[in-house]
Amino acid sequence: MQKKILEFANLLRKSGIRVSVAEALDAFAALDELSLDEREVFRDALRSSMVKRSEDIESYDQLFDLFWSGFYDNLRESFGAAAQGLSGQLDLEALLRAVQEGMANLDPGEVDLSELARALLTQDLSQLEKLIREAAEAAGVSRIENLLQIGFFSRRIMERMNAEGAGQELRDLAARLQAAGMSQAEAEALQGLIERLMEALRKAVRNLTERELQKQNFDYMERFRRETLIEKSFYHLTEEEVRQMREVVSRLAQRIKNILSIRRRRLQKGKLDLHQTLRRNMARGGVPFELSFKQRKKDRPKLVILCDVSSSVANVSRFMLQFVYSLQEAFTKIRSFVFVAELGEVTPVFRDNDISDAIDKALDGGDVINVYTRSNFGYAFHSFWQNFLSAVDKRTTVLVLGDARNNYNDPRAWCLRDVHHKAKNLVWLNPESPGAWGFGDSVMDKYLPYCDVAEECRNLRQLSKVVDRLVL
Amino acid sequence: MFESIDNVQSRLRECGYVCGKNISTVVFLAERLEKPVLVEGPAGVGKTELAKVVATATGRDLIRLQCYEGLDEAKALYEWEYSKQLLYTQILKEKFSEAMAGTRTLREAADRIGSEDNIFFSERFIVPRPLLRAITAKKPTLLLVDEVDKSDPEFEAFLLEVLSDFQVSVPEVGTFTAAHRPLVFLTSNDAREMTDALKRRCLHLYIDFPSEEEERRILDVKIPGIEQRLADELVGVMQRLRKLDLKKTPSISETLDWARALLALHATELDDGLVRDTLNVILKYEGDIRKAQSELGRLIVRKAEEKRPEPAAGAAPPAAPAPPKKGTLH
Numbered sequence: 001m002q003k004k005i006l007e008f009a010n011l012l013r014k015s016g017i018r019v020s021v022a023e024a025l026d027a028f029a030a031l032d033e034l035s036l037d038e039r040e041v042f043r044d045a046l047r048s049s050m051v052k053r054s055e056d057i058e059s060y061d062q063l064f065d066l067f068w069s070g071f072y073d074n075l076r077e078s079f080g081a082a083a084q085g086l087s088g089q090l091d092l093e094a095l096l097r098a099v100q101e102g103m104a105n106l107d108p109g110e111v112d113l114s115e116l117a118r119a120l121l122t123q124d125l126s127q128l129e130k131l132i133r134e135a136a137e138a139a140g141v142s143r144i145e146n147l148l149q150i151g152f153f154s155r156r157i158m159e160r161m162n163a164e165g166a167g168q169e170l171r172d173l174a175a176r177l178q179a180a181g182m183s184q185a186e187a188e189a190l191q192g193l194i195e196r197l198m199e200a201l202r203k204a205v206r207n208l209t210e211r212e213l214q215k216q217n218f219d220y221m222e223r224f225r226r227e228t229l230i231e232k233s234f235y236h237l238t239e240e241e242v243r244q245m246r247e248v249v250s251r252l253a254q255r256i257k258n259i260l261s262i263r264r265r266r267l268q269k270g271k272l273d274l275h276q277t278l279r280r281n282m283a284r285g286g287v288p289f290e291l292s293f294k295q296r297k298k299d300r301p302k303l304v305i306l307c308d309v310s311s312s313v314a315n316v317s318r319f320m321l322q323f324v325y326s327l328q329e330a331f332t333k334i335r336s337f338v339f340v341a342e343l344g345e346v347t348p349v350f351r352d353n354d355i356s357d358a359i360d361k362a363l364d365g366g367d368v369i370n371v372y373t374r375s376n377f378g379y380a381f382h383s384f385w386q387n388f389l390s391a392v393d394k395r396t397t398v399l400v401l402g403d404a405r406n407n408y409n410d411p412r413a414w415c416l417r418d419v420h421h422k423a424k425n426l427v428w429l430n431p432e433s434p435g436a437w438g439f440g441d442s443v444m445d446k447y448l449p450y451c452d453v454a455e456e457c458r459n460l461r462q463l464s465k466v467v468d469r470l471v472l
Numbered sequence: 473m474f475e476s477i478d479n480v481q482s483r484l485r486e487c488g489y490v491c492g493k494n495i496s497t498v499v500f501l502a503e504r505l506e507k508p509v510l511v512e513g514p515a516g517v518g519k520t521e522l523a524k525v526v527a528t529a530t531g532r533d534l535i536r537l538q539c540y541e542g543l544d545e546a547k548a549l550y551e552w553e554y555s556k557q558l559l560y561t562q563i564l565k566e567k568f569s570e571a572m573a574g575t576r577t578l579r580e581a582a583d584r585i586g587s588e589d590n591i592f593f594s595e596r597f598i599v600p601r602p603l604l605r606a607i608t609a610k611k612p613t614l615l616l617v618d619e620v621d622k623s624d625p626e627f628e629a630f631l632l633e634v635l636s637d638f639q640v641s642v643p644e645v646g647t648f649t650a651a652h653r654p655l656v657f658l659t660s661n662d663a664r665e666m667t668d669a670l671k672r673r674c675l676h677l678y679i680d681f682p683s684e685e686e687e688r689r690i691l692d693v694k695i696p697g698i699e700q701r702l703a704d705e706l707v708g709v710m711q712r713l714r715k716l717d718l719k720k721t722p723s724i725s726e727t728l729d730w731a732r733a734l735l736a737l738h739a740t741e742l743d744d745g746l747v748r749d750t751l752n753v754i755l756k757y758e759g760d761i762r763k764a765q766s767e768l769g770r771l772i773v774r775k776a777e778e779k780r781p782e783p784a785a786g787a788a789p790p791a792a793p794a795p796p797k798k799g800t801l802h
Contacts, residue, residue: 047676
């Protein structure tokens with residue numbers, strides 16, 4: 001059992017669930033306290049000691065079913081079917097009794113059945129499971145990688161446990177029993193039973209191999225799915241994938257907020273506040289046991305976001321707007337703008353609508369801005385400079401999300417320069433890699449001098465890296 | 473001590489808490505293995521309630537530590553009671569002079585005070601906070617660390633130390649070791665992920681929204697007066713509401729609130745108007761309410777329509793007087 005649990009823990013680890021050695025030990029301890037006749041209890045006990053993140057519970061449940069599979073159930077099913085197939089009025093018990101009696105009459109030297117043959121004949125399922133598993137291990141079934149190998153490994157397992165040999169032994173036995181005076185009907189029934197048992201064995205082995213393949217592939221599929229979402233460039237996201245990322249994004253926004261609040265708390269201790277200290281210690285005759293400090297003015301960061309929503313970055317902007325939306329939920333002092341050529345404020349839209357509506361509204365032509373034009377960063381920055389420069393002060397961080405592809409328009413970098421001068425920080429997240437900045441119609445090089453931070457931000461991994469380093 | 477998992481279930485049930493096998497298994501193991509339990513799940517599914525009920529069912533004293541940003545050791549573990557110390561010095565002034573009598577040099581006087589200073593740093597002047605209370609308690613206790621995700625990471629590290637061996641040392645006094653290991657429940661709403669170190673030391677329990685059947689049983693236990701049909705409909709609506717994409721998904725506590733509100737309105741069945749008027753009991757955001765209202769038709773499924781019970785002459789249902797006017801709740 002212990003070995004099995006360690007194996008299971010290994011499988012969990014392979015699938016990206018972190019299980020420490022201590023936790024596996026806890027699982028042993030937990031199982032010592034329980035009776036294991038209920039599958040559910042067993043599953044919950046293992047889960048509570050080995051799986052500590054709620055996101056992992058789903059994978060755990062699937063893996064649990066695969067691993068503690070009902071291989072035994074499957075075995076029972078296929079062998080049950082084999083026994084059902086008895087023809088005529090003979091029932092299984094009577095037949096087996098007849099076989100027993102017949103065997104007792106035979107010379108003991110002649111009926112030396114192998115373990116497998118005996119297990120088959122008596123349908124000793126747990127013995128069968130043990131034999132099959134041993135053979136599977138010897139055949140190296142855990143190395144299985146793809147569907148095409150199922151046949152190969154099944155055959156190999158059958159060979160390992162010498163299934164054909166066992167079948168032959170049983171057939172010989174049947175022939176000998178018949179020779180020793182078993183009735184015709186019984187003998188035929190026995191022969192039929194043996195063939196069906198062999199078929200059931202083949203099925204069971206194949207089933208085990210298939211399960212093994214699923215098990216080995218589970219983590220692969222899972223990891224593949226997760227990695228693609230994290231690594232996948234924003235350019236290639238489908239709308240559905242963007243939706244899936246919603247949660248991740250809001251967690252990122254929350255993290256930004258947490259970073260900020262930690263920073264704020266560290267700054268809390270200021271100068272000694274004499275008035276407050278005296279007042280607080282009046283009860284102790286003015287002896288200053290507890291000191292009070294002047295609170296530094298809370299440095300609530302302000303955020304102004306400019307998000308490019310032109311069609312060249314269509315899905316990127318859908319994603320980025322999600323990010324903006326989540327940021328807006330996390331911060332109070334925040335203003336969000338979208339632009340293509342025109343610039344429009346979406347703060348109220350984002351505040352009053354739920355996320356998908358808000359994004360649709362922002363991207364829908366005409367509601368906020370006309371999105372069906374060619375992007376013009378210069379024009380957009382200029383109109384920001386004209387209308388909203390007052391939104392920027394020395395506590396404001398300006399966050400620009402866009403590719404800086406300006407369609408050969410005038411970049412008007414001086415607008416950005418003024419914004420940069422007024423703001424505390426100017427951060428530009430560009431979905432293109434730095435190699436492409438300044439080539440073609442990209443005017444990123446013109447804007448670069450006025451950015452405090454300019455980062456490539458093409459997928460979730462990069463975004464979360466940027467977030468980690470971001471000092472707003 | 474619980475005898476078995478079923479025993480956990482039935483004893484919690486006696487205290488008015490309906491739970492499935494998953495919860496009772498973890499509670500059982502927590503007591504057997506003496507391990508803390510980290511309970512996670514959406515708000516309002518009964519995480520805190522679980523701890524309280526387990527305390528009642530096992531006859532332990534409940535000691536609660538509510539976490540918040542900025543919670544520190546002084547508020548969680550112990551504090552010196554300065555005012556009391558000061559007061560004692562004032563009162564004992566005369567005694568001091570007596571004790572000092574006969575000392576000639578300052579050094580001698582200071583030495584003599586020094587030999588007595590442990591009277592001021594003794595248990596007498598310690599204000600125990602929840603953690604120390606749980607450790608020094610004479611009776612077995614249950615320590616509930618509520619909303620541990622709201623605390624700061626530094627506090628989490630400190631908590632870890634306490635939870636690993638239930639032993640606290642106060643430099644001036646010495647080390648306190650728990651006579652009875654308290655049963656510990658930590659609850660978290662996932663505002664931030666707890667560190668692996670903490671998670672490793674705990675059993676993990678995730679309480680999700682209940683299934684329809686479970687919710688129905690909870691409703692029966694918690695609100696005994698409710699009519700079966702109303703309860704069925706209500707649970708149905710809640711289950712369908714949870715499938716909508718809402719900002720704040722209503723949970724069990726909202727179901728119970730709603731049931732109580734409907735009882736107060738003497739409602740016997742749900743209809744569009746009633747649901748519309750009372751939606752603000754279960755949904756807490758304007759946007760959510762609007763969304764739910766637009767989906768109202770799909771939320772209320774009239775499965776009772778065809779088999780409306782005839783008012784039997786013998787067993788007339790309690791004649792609930794129809795409310796004069798279905799007022800809106802605020």
